[in-house]
Amino acid sequence: MTNTDSKLIKPGSTIGILGGGQLGRMIALAGRAMGYRFVTMDPTEDAPCAQTADRQIVASYDDVKAAMQLASHSDVISYEFENVDAQVAEVLESQAYVPQGSRLLRITQNRIREKTAIREIGIPVAPFCVVNSLEDLQAAVRELGLPAVMKTATGGYDGKGQWVLRSEAELTEAYETLAKAGTELIVEQFIPFQLELSVIAARNPAGELAVFPTAENIHKENILHLSIVPARVSDEVKKRAEEIARTIVEKLDVVGLIAVELFLTADDQLYVNELAPRPHNSGHYTMDACVTSQFEQHVRAVCNLPLGSTELLSPVVMVNILGEHLQPVIDRIDKLPPTAKLHLYGKAESKVKRKMGHINVLAPTVEEALAHIEELEIWTHKTEVSS
Ligand code: AMP
Numbered sequence: 001m002t003n004t005d006s007k008l009i010k011p012g013s014t015i016g017i018l019g020g021g022q023l024g025r026m027i028a029l030a031g032r033a034m035g036y037r038f039v040t041m042d043p044t045e046d047a048p049c050a051q052t053a054d055r056q057i058v059a060s061y062d063d064v065k066a067a068m069q070l071a072s073h074s075d076v077i078s079y080e081f082e083n084v085d086a087q088v089a090e091v092l093e094s095q096a097y098v099p100q101g102s103r104l105l106r107i108t109q110n111r112i113r114e115k116t117a118i119r120e121i122g123i124p125v126a127p128f129c130v131v132n133s134l135e136d137l138q139a140a141v142r143e144l145g146l147p148a149v150m151k152t153a154t155g156g157y158d159g160k161g162q163w164v165l166r167s168e169a170e171l172t173e174a175y176e177t178l179a180k181a182g183t184e185l186i187v188e189q190f191i192p193f194q195l196e197l198s199v200i201a202a203r204n205p206a207g208e209l210a211v212f213p214t215a216e217n218i219h220k221e222n223i224l225h226l227s228i229v230p231a232r233v234s235d236e237v238k239k240r241a242e243e244i245a246r247t248i249v250e251k252l253d254v255v256g257l258i259a260v261e262l263f264l265t266a267d268d269q270l271y272v273n274e275l276a277p278r279p280h281n282s283g284h285y286t287m288d289a290c291v292t293s294q295f296e297q298h299v300r301a302v303c304n305l306p307l308g309s310t311e312l313l314s315p316v317v318m319v320n321i322l323g324e325h326l327q328p329v330i331d332r333i334d335k336l337p338p339t340a341k342l343h344l345y346g347k348a349e350s351k352v353k354r355k356m357g358h359i360n361v362l363a364p365t366v367e368e369a370l371a372h373i374e375e376l377e378i379w380t381h382k383t384e385v386s387s
Helices: 022-034 066-072 086-095 103-108 111-120 134-144 168-177 237-251 294-302 323-331 366-376
Strands: 014-018 038-040 056-057 076-079 128-131 147-152 162-165 186-187 192-202 209-211 217-222 223-228 255-265 271-276 315-320 338-345 355-362
Touching: 014 022, 022 038, 022 255, 022 294, 038 066, 056 323, 066 086, 076 294, 086 237, 086 271, 111 128, 111 134, 111 186, 111 271, 128 134, 128 237, 134 168, 134 186, 147 168, 162 168, 168 186, 192 237, 192 271, 209 237, 223 366, 237 255, 237 271, 255 294, 315 323, 315 366, 323 355, 355 366
Parallel strands: 014 038, 014 076, 038 056
Antiparallel strands: 128 186, 147 162, 147 186, 192 209, 192 217, 192 255, 217 223, 223 315, 255 271, 315 355, 338 355
């Protein structure tokens, strides 16, 4: 690491963010409170982050000229998604200061590289095989057994680009369907997990490291629904999950934030499923329940400020507001308990399954927070979206 890699970016400086979605918006909200200025680059006019930044460059994510413009306005650059175009990453790194670098991006952009890197540092992942043909798939299934999960190596999110293989009879159809994406495929052993957990950790260029408390995550149709903190697992499991995140940060030389998603099995084994080198939906609980939010921590980390305390101040449940929940939430806004904190992302169009916001419900126990959410009767019924 060179000296320029650990320079201090002082308040008053401008932070450039590639991507203008809700994660960028919440980074900018936290950073502005600390006196930073923001410029964002996103193809959508008035994107969620643009509403909270000082300036927006309206351009697609792979627009190299626009990336140069972003670089010229920024004292430091970060990103709010991992699928950063390789050429854009190169331009930003050569024309601007990008303390997070592009090595981790390259790893997390591809499930094969990601799982290989995690396995190489001695952390368990589901056993997997790389698949480039139907014959490879058949061999992989012989080796790993069924059920198994086939995924595209790049580009998938929220369960898209995935197929749970349950019988030999579906291999041809599954292969032909996923191969259409034109990327390599990976087949993983199916992990019969009891719970999904995640841990968010941060490191600044000076090498300081901080880990947030483990979250328990409940998904509905592959989209995060609830994050419950403290997670309802033993202290020993939490400690091991947090230790895994710490090891990943140290061994992969992470700067900025990283989210580590894990599976917990009935016999208390932990497997890392996925990494995200940025703030993460399962860390939104930190905004109201921790001394420092994940967004503030991200700003502190990329600016090389001392990291903030990750102490949990209250049990909390985060519930996501998808397009179909937005109107019911607004209709029942007077029913929200006084310890519920509403966050909406300012998206112009509400669509079913689109993440529109979230609520952090604080309570003396997570059971009480879950009961408050249940009482709102918003997430129990299917509600039509009116857009
Ligand atoms: P991913 O896109 O890798 O985060 O996967 C989306 C969801 O699919 C996960 O949250 C799990 O619920 C499920 N899943 C993915 N991989 C596996 C696996 N190897 N075993 C069991 N379930 C999985």
